[in-house]
Amino acid sequence: MYILGQQLVNGLILGSIYGLIAIGYTMVYGIIGMINFAHGEIYMIGAYLCAIFLALCGVFGVDSLPVALMITLFFTVLITAVYGFSVERLAYRPLRGHGRLAPLISAIGMSLVLQNYVQLSQGARDQALPSLYSGTLRFGTAEEFVQITHLQLLIVVVTIVSMLALSWLIGRTALGRACRATQQDRIMANLLGINTDRIISTVFVIGASMAAVAGILITLNFGSFNFFIGFIAGIKAFTAAVLGGIGSLPGAMLGGVILGLSESLFAGFVNTDYKDVFAFGLLVLVLVFRPTGLLGRPEVEKI
Amino acid sequence: MDVTRSLKDAVIATVLAGVLFVPIMGMVLHATSLDFRLTRVAVMLVLVFFGRIGFSLFVQTGASRHVLGALQPLRDSWEEAKSALQGRTALILAGLLVGLVVFPFLPVSSNYVMQVFTLTLIYVMLGIGLNIVVGLAGLLDLGYVAFYAVGAYSYALLAQYFGLSFWMALPMAGALAAAAGCLLGFPVLRMHGDYLAIVTLGFGEIIRILLTNMVWLTGGPNGMSAPRPTLFGLHFTMRLEPGQLSFHDFFGIPFDSSHRYVFIYLILLVFVVASVWIFKRLREMPIGRAWEALREDEVACKALGINHTTTKLSAFTLGATFGGVGGAFYAASEGFINPASFTFIESAIILSIVVLGGMGSIAGVVIAAVTLTLLPELFREFENLRMLFFGMAMVFIMIWRPSGLLRVQRKRFEEIGHGG
Amino acid sequence: MKLKRVHYLLIAAVVAIVLIVVFMQGGEETGATIKIGIAGPITGPYAKFGEQLVLGTEVAVEKINAAGGLDGRLIEIVKGDDACEAKQARSVANRMVSDGVHAVIGHFCSSSTIPASEVYAEANLLMITPASTNPKVTDRALPTIFRACFRDDQQGNYAGDYIANVLKPKAVAIIHDKDTYGQGLADATKARLKEKYGITEVLYEGVTRGDKDFNSLVTKMKGLGVDMIYFGGLHTEAALIVRQSREQGLNATFMSGDGLVTEEFAQLAGSAAEGVLITFAADPSKLPGAKAVVDEFRARGTEPEGWTLYSYMALQVVVDAIRANGGSSDGAKLGAYLKSHTIDTIMGPQEWDEKGDPKMAPLAVYRWEKQGDSYTYIQIQ
Known part of the structure; x- marks a missing residue:
């Protein structure tokens, strides 16, 4: 019994990890309708920055862990956001209004650039982060228990909170209104006095900040990263976002959790080799019956 | 020619580049310590600064037109070649x-x-x-x-x-x-x-x-x-x-x-x-x-x-x-x-x-x-x-x-x- | 219709440019230096191993060149990046052949080495891989293809014997990383356990390289009562599996192969590294002959990890063979020389058998233990 419980917890955590990256993905998609393939790379840069700033805190003799974490969080989010902004400025803005494919290719190119830039700067080796904190919650007896570390719990909480916060931002604030206007009709939004370029930049900055938060939490959790993690995480997050209905924030979270649970349960009770086949198979099956994902808006065919 | 604007643009570009490059390029993780490689960042920043200034001056002054003008003979010969070969698709193929x-x-x-x-x-x-x-x-x-x-x-x-x-x-x-x-x-x-x-x-x-x-x-x-x-x-x-x-x-x-x-x-x-x-x-x-x-x-x-x-x-x-x-x-x-x-x-x-x-x-x-x-x-x-x-x-x-x-x-x- | 013709013109222009580039490349023929090709993953996800390959050979070349080169001729390295892709590996191999290198050191991944070696064999070029342990590399007995490390089946047999005779576990799980090296090693161990000792594992599964979350696998092993995990793969996945096992309170003995012989493993695994067993040849950096060279690497601020010293040795061997044959680049001649002579290297004298495998020192079991602030692996058998 505890095995099933533990596998459900494993799936929930993995799902939250996918969801956390997928939220940033889906946010950008929701507003400008482009697949930002470089999002995974931004997340990877977040992971590197997290480790760099933690090490820097060590160099400057910041001993208190909470203080070091706050400093790291602040600078990582800030610099990652600048990366998001610059990527949009250099690779996507010149292509606005040229269909969906040109930015897609440019994004693939950008993701190669970022991967190789980090590899050249930081070296190709896997980087390690020592476990800074290892509190654990355990339920059950000494032999048979279900456990979740505090850090994993934090990931779940942060994913839910970010999902709610961004939903609020999009649904209830002036910025969110401007975002939605930009998404529906860019030219009209422009005519109504919305600086759509600025709105899109802001969306990219928010997306990159989410990637930075994901980068920090996931790096702290697994303790290992390299310049290639963004690619794998990006594909999984993209899958999660589409499964939930791309553009929908609760959908990204839901898609992530379903993906995580299905991978964990399949790996745990059937076979690890085929867990990705199962996850993608499930995706295809869901999309056959709901062609716009679980929570995606059904496409209205205009006549 | 707006030198102040060019300078301003260049400074902004350099600051942005600094934020981007200093942590990733300038501080290399080595287990839990850092190797500082700030010289190569400095070189990059100098390149960015002068590159950006050069670019805006190039666009603003007539330089770009001169360059394009210099390329004109090339374009002419390209056009000539094009017209000469027209109607000979089969031949070219x-x-x-x-x-x-x-x-x-x-x-x-x-x-x-x-x-x-x-x-x-x-x-x-x-x-x-x-x-x-x-x-x-x-x-x-x-x-x-x-x-x-x-x-x-x-x-x-x-x-x-x-x-x-x-x-x-x-x-x-x-x-x-x-x-x-x-x-x-x-x-x-x-x-x-x-x-x-x-x-x-x-x-x-x-x-x-x-x-x-x-x-x-x-x-x-x-x-x-x-x-x-x-x-x-x-x-x-x-x-x-x-x-x-x-x-x-x-x-x-x-x-x-x-x-x-x-x-x-x-x-x-x-x-x-x-x-x-x-x-x-x-x-x-x-x-x-x-x-x-x-x-x-x-x-x-x-x-x-x-x-x-x-x-x-x-x-x-x-x-x-x-x-x-x-x-x-x-x-x-x-x-x-x-x-x-x-x-x-x-x-x-x-x-x-x-x-x-x-x-x-x-x-x-x-x-x-x-x-x-x-x-x-x-x-x-x-x-x-x-x-x-x-x-x-x-x-x-x-x-x-x-x-x-x-x-x-x-x-x-x-x-x-x-x-x- | 007008635009169409322009298209063909453009094609013609591109073809012309290609031709010019090709011409330019054909022009650089020199006889003053001896070129040695270094092929491996310089970019891509396995670039860290390419770094070891390049580092090891470069240091060796510097040393040889400082001592006057090879009979007065300087050695020049020609690098080829295959990113561990079979397609690029063959492309690099053909490039090496047309660049006129004397011999090639590489490739790294067995899946690149195997297709590339066919190109070298056809071109009669000597190739020594310092790191591909898959048996198939030399089992085809190509006359110019050599290996400077041990084979997966040797290591698998050794690990199987050790598990059955010393560890005597109740329930073994065999995990691999679905890669030529990792799966080959896991399969060799699995076969040995089953055929010689009649031990069948309770779990045999493959994980995906690059994955970070192995919690469900760990939970599964816990449910099966596994008390011994044998892993075929590299330190990156191994560190995460062992770390997540310990986090979940699964204290099974963890054993793996030469893929874990790097300080990086302990950094990634943290305190979970304690007690992890590995099989490897006598640790090269602790051999007396290698001591001076290791210090040289340390003086440059790098640790000669993993395959660095093997690459160094491969270069020594190649240079030795070329020197003994009067600067020849004839692969058959160099190959015959290696098979009939003992070569002195930093890792002791080396000999090769008919297939091109080295007759190396026997394998050993090491154990990761804490020493002072950091972890290191210590030979226990």
């Missing part, structure tokens, strides 16, 4: 073809060059296939590599388990890939845009994972060896099985591995030329027009009685066939395949060929395939900067020509009547 056929026999050719050219031709074929799906039918396919893999593995498996020769296995590889295309086509009929993209991507991943995991059939990560094609039963290998006849023995010449490279290149060239011709015909046939119509407006198509099921399925099936044939050629020319050759990045490269070339354009696909296969080879000199430059080139070309290197000029109805 023939010349090009002769050039490509003669090339392997020139002294500049080597196994390396032949292999790169063969790879380029394979990419041309894949580009043509994907162009049917993405360029004509407008279905975004991020998993085209699946069909390429199916073709390559079909050939290797048929050769290994049934002893089929290249010429027997090639059509079957194409057919099996077509079947895979049809199979993928059914579930995705109702999907659009990015949902279609992720399902195709997932399909590509599923195929690759299956190939990796089914060790008993495919050898898993160890890959499989694939036999080389033969010329009327003559083999091109150094060591023969009993009862086989080799090309060099038959003609009484010493063994030279270049024979095989040239042979594969030449047969592939024939297939690519045929593919180009098929693609051109397809586009003019009713089915091709139906694809393009479906791309532009699905609802209108349905209203006009175009059967969108068969139209979409045929696009997937035909596109996959080209992928399968390309895959069989890949397996035959490499002689060894493993699942690692069929990752998502391969799909991305093929898609880039279609988009960079200009969707639906055949010449564009050729140019883009040549560019994208040769660039990484040319960048070999830069060693580890190679892929960085490759990525940059992708971004730059896209920004420079957002609708591809060549834009497709759609034929008007009358022109078709007069023989395209």
Whole structure:
């Protein structure tokens, strides 16, 4: 019994990890309708920055862990956001209004650039982060228990909170209104006095900040990263976002959790080799019956 | 000339670059300590600063016009050449073809060059296939590599388990890939845009994972060896099985591995030329027009009685066939395949060929395939900067020509009547 | 129709450019230096191993060149990046052949080495891989293809014997990383356990390289009561599996192969590294002959990890063979020389058998233990 419980917890955590990256993905998609393939790379840069700033805190003799974490969080989010902004400025803005494919290719190119830039700067080796904190919650007896570390719990909480916060931002604030206007009709939004370029930049900055938060939490959790993690995480997050209905924030979270649970349960009770086949198979099956994902808006065919 | 503005822009650019470069480039993680490499960041920042100033001054002063003026004679001669060659399409095509056929026999050719050219031709074929799906039918396919893999593995498996020769296995590889295309086509009929993209991507991943995991059939990560094609039963290998006849023995010449490279290149060239011709015909046939119509407006198509099921399925099936044939050629020319050759990045490269070339354009696909296969080879000199430059080139070309290197000029109805 | 013709013109222009480039490359023929090709993953996800390969050979070349080169001729390295892809590996191999290198050191991944070796064999070029342990590399007995490390089946047999005779576990799980090296090693161990000792594992599964989350696998092993995990793969996945096992309170003995012989493993695994067992040849950096060279690497601020010293040795061997044959680049001649002579290297004298495998020192079991602030592996058998 505890095995099933533990596998459900494993799936929930993995799902939250996918969801956390997928939220940033889906946010950008929701507003400008482009697949930002470089999002995974931004997340990877977040992971590197997290480790760099933690090490820097060590160099400057910041001993208190909470203080070091706050400093790291602040600078990582800030610099990652600048990366998001610059990527949009250099690779996507010149292509606005040229269909969906040109930015897609440019994004693939950008993701190669970022991967190789980090590899050249930081070296190709896997980087390690020592476990800074290892509190654990355990339920059950000494032999048979279900456990979740505090850090994993934090990931779940942060994913839910970010999902709610961004939903609020999009649904209830002036910025969110401007975002939605930009998404529906860019030219009209422009005519109504919305600086759509600025709105899109802001969306990219928010997306990159989410990637930075994901980068920090996931790096702290697994303790290992390299310049290639963004690619794998990006594909999984993209899958999660589409499964939930791309553009929908609760959908990204839901898609992530379903993906995580299905991978964990399949790996745990059937076979690890085929867990990705199962996850993608499930995706295809869901999309056959709901062609716009679980929570995606059904496409209205205009006549 | 606005020097203050230029200066301001340059300072902003430098500050931004500083924020970007200082942590990642300037502080290298070494276990839990940091190596500071601030000099190289300083060099980069100086470059950014002066580069940005230089750029805005160049644009603002007449310098850019001078440069363009200096290029004018070049453009003139280009125009001249263009007009001189007009009306001689057939001649140019023939010349090009002769050039490509003669090339392997020139002294500049080597196994390396032949292999790169063969790879380029394979990419041309894949580009043509994907162009049917993405360029004509407008279905975004991020998993085209699946069909390429199916073709390559079909050939290797048929050769290994049934002893089929290249010429027997090639059509079957194409057919099996077509079947895979049809199979993928059914579930995705109702999907659009990015949902279609992720399902195709997932399909590509599923195929690759299956190939990796089914060790008993495919050898898993160890890959499989694939036999080389033969010329009327003559083999091109150094060591023969009993009862086989080799090309060099038959003609009484010493063994030279270049024979095989040239042979594969030449047969592939024939297939690519045929593919180009098929693609051109397809586009003019009713089915091709139906694809393009479906791309532009699905609802209108349905209203006009175009059967969108068969139209979409045929696009997937035909596109996959080209992928399968390309895959069989890949397996035959490499002689060894493993699942690692069929990752998502391969799909991305093929898609880039279609988009960079200009969707639906055949010449564009050729140019883009040549560019994208040769660039990484040319960048070999830069060693580890190679892929960085490759990525940059992708971004730059896209920004420079957002609708591809060549834009497709759609034929008007009358022109078709007069023989395209 | 006008635009169409421009298309063909453009094609012609591209072809012309290609030809020019090709011509330019054909022009650089020099006889003053001896070129040695180094091929491996310089970019891509396995670039860290390419770094070891390049580092090891570069240091060796510097040393040889400082001592006057090879009979007065300087050695020049020609690098080839295959990113561990079979396709690029063959491309690099053909490039090496047309560049006129004397011999090649590489490739790294067995899946690149195997296809590339066919090109070298056809071109009669000597190739020594310092790191590909898959048996198939030399089992085809190509006359110019050599290996400077041990084979997966040797290591698998050794590990199997050790598990059955010393560890005597109740329930073994065999995990691999679905790669040529990792799966080959896991399969060899699995076969040995089953055929010689009749031990069948309770779990045999493959994980995906690059994955970070192995919690469900760990939970599964816990449910099966596994008390011994044998892993075929590299330190990156191994560190995460062992770390997540310990986090979940699964204290099974963890054992793996040469893929874990790097300080990085302990950094990634943290305190979970304690007690992890590995099989490896006598640790090269602790051999007396290698001591001076190791210090040289340390003086440059790098640790000669993993395959660095093997690469160094491979270069020594190649240079030795070329020197003994008067600067020849004839692969058959160099190969015959290696098979009939003992070569002195930093890792002791080396000999090669008929297939091209080295007759190396026997394998050993090491154990990761804490020493002072960091972890290190210590030979226990």
